[in-house]
Amino acid sequence: MARAKNTTQKKGRSGNPAKAAGPARTKRRATASDWIGGARLRTLTLGVVPVVLGTAVGFVDSGTTGDFGAYLQQDGHLALAVLALLVALFLQIGVNYSNDYSDGVRGTDEFRVGPARLTGAGLAAPRTVLTVALTFFGLAAVAGIVIVVLTQLWWLLIVGAAAIVAAWFYTGGKKPYGYNALGEVFVFVFFGLVAVLGTQYTQIREVTASGWVAAVAAGFFACAVLMVNNIRDIDEDRLAGKRTLAVLLGRPVARALYGVFLMLPYVALLWFVLLYFRSGFTYFTLLLALPALLIGVTSRKPRELITALQLSSFSALAYGVVLAITLAVQP
Template sequence: MAGAKKTTRPKGRSGNPAKAAAPQRNTRRATASDWIGGARLRTLTLGVVPVVLGTGVAYVDSRVPGDFGSFLSADGRVAIALLALAVALFLQIGVNYSNDYSDGVRGTDEFRVGPARLTGSGLARPRTVLTVALTFFGLAAVAGLVIVLLTQLWWLLFVGAAAIVAAWFYTGGKKPYGYNALGEVFVFVFFGLVAVLGTQFVLIRQVTLSGWAAAVAAGLFACAVLMVNNIRDIDEDTAAGKRTLAVVVGRPVARVLFALFLMLPYVVLVWFVLLYFRSGYTYFSLLLALPALAIGVSSRKPRELITALQLSSFSALAFGVVLAATLAVQP
């Protein structure tokens, strides 16, 4: 229409309301604190727990039970256990930086309302974040290779390669499975079954029923931490097109799944209590898990859900450490 006033958007602003409301990119560069934050330290317990549990069940199921110190000192088991821990932690940190990079370059983090990410916020160049992620994957590979050389279990090379590939394609590649509701499957398999049973096997060359029980418990805790994190981000992930399991099933069902993931390890714990009475002390970790449960199933506030994530992570650590300790002091 003649004379109609033409409207224009401010330069650089998106027509997408959610994207337009996203935080603006930072002009400063990342500090050491930002890089430490990018490692997401609150999630690193998920790397510690399976190795601790794998070592504990390896001891009680070893063919020559006895003093725990003597068990670890035999056949270089201390070195192997520490290397297994290094693999788990380096892989976890690598996954965290890889996610930062992949979500950032995809634009997913433009919708975030929580703590800023290195790539998405512009604190660090994408290539730099990618380099750091690959460095930690490389460190995990080196530690794993040393385990292979010490144990002569060459097939572990394939397991390690599969773990690194799975870590990358969680949010990387053209069709990341973390964007298609399969993230919980990954963490259950690799931070539960593979990590616990792998640790047990390299220490005593066998996998036992107690090992499987511990692996399931560790995997469920990992799923709980991921689920409560994704519950916090449901609205932002939906806007970004990231189809996590929480997005697919919706908030009410996601809360139920979180509760199941967090509480089922305590059902699994019954197996150990029946075999080793002192392992019942592990139930004291409920002092952390129950508040996490209450917050996770009731709150929609991001800050409170971050607290639920932290409590879930620490309850997993308490569960793993106390259970392993009680197994180590069995007569």
């Protein structure tokens, strides 16, 4: 009888080693605070930064005479900027809930160190989390369609569809590329190049050198935030079979690459300093970035790495806002 019982127990276990060995799920249901946490608000700065930078470089390269306020009132630039911001934020929130769902049903979140996830911790039904994710993807699509109608740039529908598909397959589908060391590529392309250049192009119908530099800066900040997050989860992701770039490279190299990602935007900033002297004030945001760098490359405690993630995210926001302001007030 004992042998039969053991056999039954083995059959009931998950094939995922992390899920099989993971702790029991909580019996409580998700609160409003849990759902807000699932949106991962501290990472949403990465959706704000490219739109702010795209609008700022659109202004300085538009040849518009007058102040920044006049530029925003011209040709619906303010409306386009707000819509682009909604697309970026809705898409990012959708990605965050989609990741929660996909990682949860795979068992990847069973050993996570950070805040409990809705699906992985059993706080909400997987289908409910999936529905919320798809709702935000839908809202992003609606905002994007409004941009297309206002600008008559119908080819942007293809770009928007590609962004949503890429967002889903980051951790969704049978072969998610986020599980195969390609997450940084996704965030660099869509939260850097596409978001900044798309914002600039919809406003002035042109992509400029300054737009490319700003896009690269935003993209590297996004890579830094993702990398430090994945450094924190290296052991858990390795156990769960999630091959992030941090897992593939190992902790020492991943830490060094995180530092490179975080500092490269400040190298790119030299372009703007040479063109617009006041943009040099943006270097003061290193007061946030350097502590993040120090913690990220030296700390071994997961909670300290969460602090590095938060500081990296706030550094990106400060960088984007300060640079945009200095560009907006150029004489």
